[in-house]
Amino acid sequence: MVTVTVKFFATVREALGTRSVQVDASTVREVLDRLIERFGKDFSETVIDQETGDLKRFFSCMVNGRRIELLDRYDTKLKEGDSMALFPPVGGG
Amino acid sequence: MIRGIGGQILWVDLTKGRIDKKPVDEDLVEKYLLGAGFLSRMLFDMIPLGIDPFSPKNVLGIATGLLTASMFPQSSRHVVAGLSPLTEIWGESHAAGFWGPELKLAGYDAIMFLGASKDPVYLNIENDKVDLLDASHIWGADVFETDDWLREKHGKRTRTLGIGQAGENLVRFAAIMNDRDRASARAGLGAVMGSKNVKAVAVRGTGKIEVADSKNYLKQMDIFFDRMLANPFTKERVKYGTTNLLELMNHIGRLPTYNMKQGVFEKYEKISGETITQHYLVKPRADWNCLQRCGRYTRVKTGPYKYIGGSPEFESQSSLGSRCGNANIESILYTHHLANMYGMDTISLGATISWAMEAWDEGLLTGEDTGGIDLSWGNHETIVKLTEMIALREGFGNILAEGSERAAARIGRGTEEFVMTVKKQEIAGQEPRAQKSMGLAAVTAARGADHLYAFPVLDEAGFDVEIKKRFGNEYLPEIADRLNPKFKGVMVKECEDYMVVIESLGLCKYGTQIPPEFYYEDVAAALRVHNGLNLSKQDLKTIGERIVNLNRLFNVARGVTRKDDSLPDRLTKEPSPVGPPKGQVVELDDMLSEYYEHRGWDVETGIPLPETLKCLGLEKDWKELL
Ligand code: SF4
Numbered sequence: 001m002v003t004v005t006v007k008f009f010a011t012v013r014e015a016l017g018t019r020s021v022q023v024d025a026s027t028v029r030e031v032l033d034r035l036i037e038r039f040g041k042d043f044s045e046t047v048i049d050q051e052t053g054d055l056k057r058f059f060s061c062m063v064n065g066r067r068i069e070l071l072d073r074y075d076t077k078l079k080e081g082d083s084m085a086l087f088p089p090v091g092g093g
Numbered sequence: 094m095i096r097g098i099g100g101q102i103l104w105v106d107l108t109k110g111r112i113d114k115k116p117v118d119e120d121l122v123e124k125y126l127l128g129a130g131f132l133s134r135m136l137f138d139m140i141p142l143g144i145d146p147f148s149p150k151n152v153l154g155i156a157t158g159l160l161t162a163s164m165f166p167q168s169s170r171h172v173v174a175g176l177s178p179l180t181e182i183w184g185e186s187h188a189a190g191f192w193g194p195e196l197k198l199a200g201y202d203a204i205m206f207l208g209a210s211k212d213p214v215y216l217n218i219e220n221d222k223v224d225l226l227d228a229s230h231i232w233g234a235d236v237f238e239t240d241d242w243l244r245e246k247h248g249k250r251t252r253t254l255g256i257g258q259a260g261e262n263l264v265r266f267a268a269i270m271n272d273r274d275r276a277s278a279r280a281g282l283g284a285v286m287g288s289k290n291v292k293a294v295a296v297r298g299t300g301k302i303e304v305a306d307s308k309n310y311l312k313q314m315d316i317f318f319d320r321m322l323a324n325p326f327t328k329e330r331v332k333y334g335t336t337n338l339l340e341l342m343n344h345i346g347r348l349p350t351y352n353m354k355q356g357v358f359e360k361y362e363k364i365s366g367e368t369i370t371q372h373y374l375v376k377p378r379a380d381w382n383c384l385q386r387c388g389r390y391t392r393v394k395t396g397p398y399k400y401i402g403g404s405p406e407f408e409s410q411s412s413l414g415s416r417c418g419n420a421n422i423e424s425i426l427y428t429h430h431l432a433n434m435y436g437m438d439t440i441s442l443g444a445t446i447s448w449a450m451e452a453w454d455e456g457l458l459t460g461e462d463t464g465g466i467d468l469s470w471g472n473h474e475t476i477v478k479l480t481e482m483i484a485l486r487e488g489f490g491n492i493l494a495e496g497s498e499r500a501a502a503r504i505g506r507g508t509e510e511f512v513m514t515v516k517k518q519e520i521a522g523q524e525p526r527a528q529k530s531m532g533l534a535a536v537t538a539a540r541g542a543d544h545l546y547a548f549p550v551l552d553e554a555g556f557d558v559e560i561k562k563r564f565g566n567e568y569l570p571e572i573a574d575r576l577n578p579k580f581k582g583v584m585v586k587e588c589e590d591y592m593v594v595i596e597s598l599g600l601c602k603y604g605t606q607i608p609p610e611f612y613y614e615d616v617a618a619a620l621r622v623h624n625g626l627n628l629s630k631q632d633l634k635t636i637g638e639r640i641v642n643l644n645r646l647f648n649v650a651r652g653v654t655r656k657d658d659s660l661p662d663r664l665t666k667e668p669s670p671v672g673p674p675k676g677q678v679v680e681l682d683d684m685l686s687e688y689y690e691h692r693g694w695d696v697e698t699g700i701p702l703p704e705t706l707k708c709l710g711l712e713k714d715w716k717e718l719l
Pocket residue numbers: 167168169189190378379380381383384385386387388601602603
């Protein structure tokens with residue numbers, strides 16, 4: 001298990017009332033589980049699709065600026081000091 | 094008969110002071126739609142080769158789309174086009190608001206301005222009554238004063254479009270503004286309007302738009318409404334507009350910073366969407382029939398930057414902020430307000446100032462050049478001051494009013510190295526080393542550097558499901574990886590074809606591209622019930638390709654080839670120094686070759702191949718050019 005920083009943005013940040021937290025976990029999935037434990041409904045209802053248990057449509061999770069879909073998705077292994085980010089739907093120019 | 098349109102085109106010969114009304118050519122609409130496609134066809138035929146953009150021979154067209162003023166979500170837009178004074182090639186720009194719908198309700202789909210007036214004039218449209226009137230007393234007025242005056246004179250419900258001092262003074266990146274703070278900003282067409290001595294177009298339209306299939310129209314639009322409301326983007330966009338893109342872009346290293354030296358700004362939180370929303374937001378604002386409501390009003394209550402008015406979106410926030418190393422949010426809000434007031438493109442404005450700041454930082458520009466103005470990174474007082482000086486063409490502002498590429502050519506001394514343009518237009522707020530598709534899109538766009546012609550945002554935060562829906566499995570996963578150059582050629586090509594269709598319909602890209610809620614099938618359904626046009630998905634794709642190829646021919650006729658489809662060396666040779674794209678460059682050559690292949694253009698020259706033009710019915714146009 002390693003310690004990673006998770007940063008929250010926009011409405012996710014608002015729902016959780018904090019900018020970032022430190023979490024001990026080995027994979028992205030474990031981080032999400034820890035966040036559900038810690039923030040309860042505020043987290044799961046904002047971010048998690050109740051049917052699939054994955055992120056809601058258009059929500060984005062990144063590890064060191066790389067989308068998890070291009071890594072090992074929810075099984076992506078984390079290293080000590082990694083920085084994770086959770087974005088609600090955002091994009092454009 | 095095509096329904097859902099105004100039905101007439103206004104031809105305004107400014108030299109003769111004559112106005113004619115002609116019916117819309119329906120055969121042309123079937124091949125090019127309205128809006129951008131219509132203007133592409135008309136201006137290709139009308140603008141002679143070898144003229145100066147400020148010559149009376151240039152033509153300024155303004156057009157609404159087939160779905161403008163309909164009940165399709167975000168059907169608020171119009172397009173302006175002409176020979177660009179900034180790029181000297183195809184110039185096109187779009188804006189949302191209420192002016193376009195009002196024009197259609199007055200019974201007109203487009204206005205074509207020919208020649209030039211001897212004295213300042215404005216066009217006043219009150220349904221059937223159309224007059225060219227004296228504008229000498231508002232020449233010199235800013236955009237807001239002009240709007241106030243016209244609405245005082247012609248009634249509070251009048252909608253206005255016009256130029257400020259920047260357009261009058263032929264600033265090469267002057268905008269055409271409408272509804273006070275909506276801007277057709279890129280390509281400098283405000284200066285073309287200024288060169289023609291046209292200050293404004295005031296419109297009052299109280300007519301009705303007859304739809305083709307009234308029984309199914311409401312049903313179909315209801316479905317679109319529900320889908321748009323249910324889309325998870327809608328809630329976020331109402332809350333933050335586009336301002337919270339800044340946080341995402343900084344996070345992925347795509348935020349132009351210090352004149353695009355890098356894609357990460359260490360002080361980004363000071364200028365973030367969250368900062369604007371928490372401290373300055375008055376309320377969100379919507380354009381015609383808009384559910385996304387990305388527009389907003391903001392206010393700075395006290396101090397030198399006190400104002401109330403339109404809020405900057407992501408592009409202005411980044412160009413006047415991180416790109417200039419500026420972390421003073423109130424100055425960004427205020428400068429954006431000034432740019433609207435004078436009528437200028439905030440992207441080229443911020444990018445031109447940031448070019449000068451880098452040249453200053455390198456010791457290539459000094460107080461002797463600038464008249465003593467300090468151009469250190471982040472000097473917000475300088476940014477505000479220069480904005481005014483550019484619009485009024487005073488002192489050093491007179492040089493910057495030419496845009497960064499011409500300014501650098503004039504000053505020389507190696508400052509050319511820091512110019513971040515494609516075909517003389519400044520690159521918008523997408524640092525392409527962090528998103529390769531944006532690098533390609535910037536060079537293939539018809540109006541010079543541009544993110545909106547293709548708007549390839551699908552790989553930005555990764556819409557794998559939507560990419561699969563639009564492109565199939567064939568190109569995944571590479572196409573969805575913003576750092577991977579692979580398959581970006583096909584992506585940009587397909588996005589361009591679709592986006593020019595959207596610009597020909599008068600729809601917003603929010604809803605049709607990001608979020609990617611509506612696609613060809615949906616707009617085809619809307620065209621059936623609204624306009625009575627039976628166009629298949631394939632028909633619409635072919636129309637998109639036809640428009641892109643015609644825009645390319647317009648430029649090829651003016652000397653554009655593959656060599657012009659290039660990025661500054663910084664972006665293709667210097668590895669990005671920080672953040673997630675660290676070590677990346679834009680692999681432009683490979684992407685460009687792939688793009689040309691998908692387009693059916695000669696890979697060596699970038700010129701459309703005869704067989705491609707033949708399939709699109711454009712072979713005659715090419716022969717005429719030879
Ligand atoms: S999303 Fe924004 S630009 Fe588009 S129509 Fe709505 S307010 Fe206007």
